[in-house]
Amino acid sequence: MKPTSPVRRVSGTKQGRAAPVAARYVQIRAVSERLAQPLSAEDCTLQSMPDASPVKWHLAHTTWFFETFVLETAVAGYRPFHPQFRTLFNSYYVGVGARPPRAERGLWSRPSLEEVHAYRRHVDQCMAKLLTASAFAPSLRALVELGLHHEQQHQELMLTDLKHLLSRNPLRPVYAPPKPYPRVAPAKLAWLAYPSGLRRIGHAGSGFAYDNERPHHRVYVDAYEIASRPVSNREYLEFIAAGGYEKPEFWLAEGWDVRSAQHWNAPLYWERHRTLWRAFTLHDTQAIDPDEPVCHVSYFEADAYARWAGGRRAHRR
Amino acid sequence: MKPTSPVRRVSGTKQGRAAPVAARYVQIRAVSERLAQPLSAEDCTLQSMPDASPVKWHLAHTTWFFETFVLETAVAGYRPFHPQFRTLFNSYYVGVGARPPRAERGLWSRPSLEEVHAYRRHVDQCMAKLLTASAFAPSLRALVELGLHHEQQHQELMLTDLKHLLSRNPLRPVYAPPKPYPRVAPAKLAWLAYPSGLRRIGHAGSGFAYDNERPHHRVYVDAYEIASRPVSNREYLEFIAAGGYEKPEFWLAEGWDVRSAQHWNAPLYWERHRTLWRAFTLHDTQAIDPDEPVCHVSYFEADAYARWAGGRRAHRR
């Protein structure tokens, strides 16, 4: 993502983690709205596949989180903004009751994007009061923390899902204009060696962490080597040119089957224009920059590349 | 459809068939826009199943017809409104070139509803010039006629497809407010007898007719009886109450299989609320009016009802 794109604050908020929660609430919630800002209500309503959700749904669901888990608990006599939103914008919290099938999120033209924004304002006002009140229970604070990180996760999904949606449109809509940025040729690839040993991974501190970052625990890691930088598009293009997508000997059996069934011949969003490769991006379709790290490759493609490139060597003991 | 609903002119235009084509063009095109008027851009963009299309697509596709088959032929040097609309809004005219799969019409947030309206205005202006010009070839006139009837067909589809879309929304949106209308108890059902004989069916005149209304031809019809009026909801409710949906002896084998696979127990859009049946309509969910004709029944349900009601008697010769 380029520095001045609408998403610039996604990472920006990381610096502000020490700020008071009320301030960070305002800041993070605003990012979601800034991400949706270049989009029409129509853009925000569509769902391009069952695994993706409409932007409007993301905006509502993240709000539903604060309403359901914070306001309904902490505010005596809280009246929900809309009686059906509790069900409509529940994602997978089975304990909260029934929820519509995920694949049907793209069937709802109502509530409108405008109503969802009103929903956000309503909840934000209630949250502002709560967060600035003197008596603010630590258990509640943890829930708010969780809600904010939850929203940041959905900010990533908004862009991911949107990219897929726009890519399915023959008009190839542009989300935001491309920005010039300094091209840097990648350093020569080296192999960094690490000795075997017991390591500690996971979240150790007292601050927020996702459940899958916990617990802090030890693992034994055998001696290994790792490349000094990501694989570049130039290197990946060599794999393609060498017939990497046509040679089963580089692929796991399951990967080969998926490749065949889905006719893979390049990373997702790549398109061949005669002899040239271009990629659909949120900033218009662009020529592949050979110096950038390759992206939108599946596990199976990464595995096949690594085997082809000699990066998966036979075990030596 | 109630008299003052937005669709009232759909049938109204029938009376105007003698009007000059330029006037009828304006009148019929306006109906499409009036039908879409109560809807948001979001409502117009969604597709609820492969067999249905978004309202926005209907608005654009009917316009595409005039642009592709009339303007491109009749206007020297005509420049299409948008270079990709020719493909995007082609439905099934294989001769006009490739077209996107029908099931993907609901993936396009662009062009926006606003752009589609601009597309309509642009084509309408060009058509107005053409239709009022002195030299207006008869072959062209036939195409314009076809385009107007084509648009009227799509006006029906707009409402049909919209009804299905809104019915899938848990919020049960209301397209237009219900209007009071005089309830009339159905007359006592009688059987009207017709003798056998050669009849003429199909379109005989020189005016417009759909291809499936032609040619005018003779058929031999055996002696038969037909009910004097449609089956009412009250009569159909008796069929339901008598276990009609649970008794295979009333159903064709294929109908029974569909009924079982899709769990049919009432007409489409009917919902049981305890002991009461209600139906989702474009004018809010309403209690079933026992005096209205039953609707939204499939061929298989109509056949099963008729057999249950004794309306499909053994052949008598």
Added chain:
Amino acid sequence: MKPTSPVRRVSGTKQGRAAPVAARYVQIRAVSERLAQPLSAEDCTLQSMPDASPVKWHLAHTTWFFETFVLETAVAGYRPFHPQFRTLFNSYYVGVGARPPRAERGLWSRPSLEEVHAYRRHVDQCMAKLLTASAFAPSLRALVELGLHHEQQHQELMLTDLKHLLSRNPLRPVYAPPKPYPRVAPAKLAWLAYPSGLRRIGHAGSGFAYDNERPHHRVYVDAYEIASRPVSNREYLEFIAAGGYEKPEFWLAEGWDVRSAQHWNAPLYWERHRTLWRAFTLHDTQAIDPDEPVCHVSYFEADAYARWAGGRRAHRR
């Protein structure tokens, strides 16, 4: 079908329609067994698609018909051969009770082919006694008639289903050896003209007829022309060579979609070997005989051929 193939009596029995029912019962039942005779138990057990049934199932189901509808009705205290066969070999007679899904008929290795033959012998013995008894109700006789025609229908299906099954085997098994037969060049195709008029179709006599052959009724048929003989393979090959399968203008829209989805480029069972076409048959894969009538073409292919060949002319009135 060649004259000395195992199926020769399928049509042969037509001549014996006047024979006493007991004799015809023996004769027709023997045909089913003769058809299965060249097959292994394994051949008889497989089902290659939901629309087809195993040969073993056909052998049992036709027997089930006589047991269920004749013996259980006419023989006091009749004890079924096997208590579960009534359900297992029910096809679609919903009134007789539950039945297993059609697509699961190929999951049953038991009863064995040998047991099914024993089932046939048991029912045949009981039927023999019944059919030769002095008191033999006419209503029963009609059911036996129906059962015999039902079995003849299934004899056709046995070969049809078997052909599909064997065609899916890479070893290309041969059901019966090919026999030499006189090749006759087709006569020059002429068009026979028929005047319009009222005609009578359907079964008029008092003998057996399938329900879809009744009632005898009148239809009005417009004046038409029909070819004097079936289309030959040579003629159909010209359609293929002329790109008939690649030109949407010859196809109905629905036919074109099926053609595309299923990659049709020739009749079912045809295979191109370089420049030559061969066809999989029950008598080994054979070079296409240009003089034989084309077969295994769908409605859509026949329609496209007819349009290409000028056989579907615009209506003239």
Added chain:
Amino acid sequence: MKPTSPVRRVSGTKQGRAAPVAARYVQIRAVSERLAQPLSAEDCTLQSMPDASPVKWHLAHTTWFFETFVLETAVAGYRPFHPQFRTLFNSYYVGVGARPPRAERGLWSRPSLEEVHAYRRHVDQCMAKLLTASAFAPSLRALVELGLHHEQQHQELMLTDLKHLLSRNPLRPVYAPPKPYPRVAPAKLAWLAYPSGLRRIGHAGSGFAYDNERPHHRVYVDAYEIASRPVSNREYLEFIAAGGYEKPEFWLAEGWDVRSAQHWNAPLYWERHRTLWRAFTLHDTQAIDPDEPVCHVSYFEADAYARWAGGRRAHRR
């Protein structure tokens, strides 16, 4: 598996690992045939789902392994038993060439079971000669070892796949008669505590090991407790009785979705007969023995049980 069932030698061969390879070849190959011995050719030909294979296919594929990887390499001028078997019985060794889709293995009535047995005898004779020859390369010996373990894996699959097939037959065929065996009440369940530490896992010796048993490597294991014996049917029945299958709080989200889509309410092959549970087995349908370990539970069911039973405790640090 009961001691005198046809499969008793599956584990028996483990003791014979030290025996000469020629003797073990004979012994292990004989087990496959003994497993198939109670089955008809029809039983051996069917495939009940894409993930399972016909017993006949297992018998042929394990033979194909020796023919393709051993005989074709080691025997100069070896002529394959059948030119098409190389393709027909290839499972997933992409390097060996094309192979038919897995789901079509159940479409082949030919080769017959008898031919497959002849194929086995042919390959076994060639292998016998080879294995008793004086010059026998170590690299070849490793391949034969692999082939024998490969066959033992398929022996397990033969029974697993067969069980599924027979369970789909409404006649509930019995593979082998049940045998009395001593019932032993399970010991009281205790929790065994293990300290944290570095452990070594994987195959360390020089003998045969599957590729997924290698390499021998170290892992760090945190302190944990494990039950002293498997969960019994009695204990699992308590989980069912407590509504374990109806309470989402015990299930992983993905598990809950599968449970719902597939209507799970008990382990695979369990059937409720009024208040009693019975299980389909290869030795007839039997009452659930409360003292036996529960089996045929998926990962998701095991996980839900463990959470319900308190065996998945919150992390303690």
